Amino acid sequence: AQSVAQPEDQVNVAEGNPLTVKCTYSVSGNPYLFWYVQYPNRGLQFLLKYITGDNLVKGSYGFEAEFNKSQTSFHLKKPSALVSDSALYFCAVRDTTGRRALTFGSGTRLQVQP
């Protein structure tokens, strides 16, 4: 069975500082990994994905994520946080061999303080 863990319910960071939102995963095969963001009263918006290739993937709004196979992690990062980045962030995984649907983490609320 596939699973995703987001160990932090909330991350607080000052505007202009780097941010990291953590994600670890478990799959039986190789993972496809995703980050989504949810703003209030909006659906989940796709940010970035790792399918294969370079471990560092870049996505929308200056976000990036690093795939680490040995640590089974896919942490979301941004060099300089903006107040407008404040939202709920979800990590998701899809197994290449088993279930094709996305399995989501519980979400991490990012709060960027001015």
Next chain:
Amino acid sequence: EPEVTQTPSHQVTQMGQEVILRCVPISNHLYFYWYRQILGQKVEFLVSFYNNEISEKSEIFDDQFSVERPDGSNFTLKIRSTKLEDSAMYFCASRPRQGTYEQYFGPGTRLTVT
């Protein structure tokens, strides 16, 4: 930019009643999904649909649930006899074609069963 749309945004129904949640996926997308998120919990996969049939479903998707693509644009989720525990946010998602992996989500329908 094309978006997945969902109607209604909020549905209140009495226990035992049937509800139909509607989604219009992005035009030319081929894969369709329903997920739900009970308040404070993870986003959970319900069902995927491709080529006019269910391709995968979770253990949540029991006989009370059904999906349909009645025409070329709508994708519906029906709950035959709602229970209190069906109260949740229901998200529709779509994906363009084989070989693409990210899913695009609608804003959700909040279902409240009283």
